[in-house]
Amino acid sequence: MFFTLPTPKKHTSVDFPTGSLVSLNAWPYIADMDRASFFSPQAGRRIEMPRASRANFAIGDIVRHRQYDFRGVVFDIDPVFANSEEWYEQIPQDRRPRREQPYYHLFAENEEGAYIAYVSQQNLVEDGDGGPVDHPQIDQLFEDFDDGRYPLLRGMSH
Numbered sequence: 138m139f140f141t142l143p144t145p146k147k148h149t150s151v152d153f154p155t156g157s158l159v160s161l162n163a164w165p166y167i168a169d170m171d172r173a174s175f176f177s178p179q180a181g182r183r184i185e186m187p188r189a190s191r192a193n194f195a196i197g198d199i200v201r202h203r204q205y206d207f208r209g210v211v212f213d214i215d216p217v218f219a220n221s222e223e224w225y226e227q228i229p230q231d232r233r234p235r236r237e238q239p240y241y242h243l244f245a246e247n248e249e250g251a252y253i254a255y256v257s258q259q260n261l262v263e264d265g266d267g268g269p270v271d272h273p274q275i276d277q278l279f280e281d282f283d284d285g286r287y288p289l290l291r292g293m294s295h
Contacts, residue, residue: 171188179219180220180221190216197288199211201261201266204232208266212242212278212279217240235259241256268282270287
């Protein structure tokens with residue numbers, strides 16, 4: 138499985154391979170070579186996904202929601218929807234995003250305060266403000282705001 142992150146400013150693109158070598162003895166147990174899966178604690182189950190997925194944003198990028206007035210810092214990325222069915226069903230059907238696209242975990246802020254958001258790629262755009270995000274958890278994962286993004290703390294990256 139490969140999950141390709143975008144090339145952030147001053148960084149390089151990263152591929153995350155998992156299990157790329159398959160024994161011939163395992164062949165009868167592989168149902169679909171174009172699919173992969175991972176366990177999602179939020180969903181409480183294994184999530185099926187395409188073997189390759191492309192994220193438009195990287196960890197540390199600042200993004201804005203297309204429809205709602207909030208922005209945030211990306212702190213985690215799921216290659217496909219990996220939250221609970223209850224969460225997904227709460228979205229009005231006419232606004233429900235596709236499942237098979239990256240979903241971003243954000244340290245988010247709006248006029249009312251700070252919170253954690255889970256947003257589909259189709260609903261995010263690059264933030265045009267260029268300023269820092271005011272969220273109390275940012276300093277747990279990131280260094281100080283620098284050149285329009287948040288670099289990960291040393292020791293938090295591979």
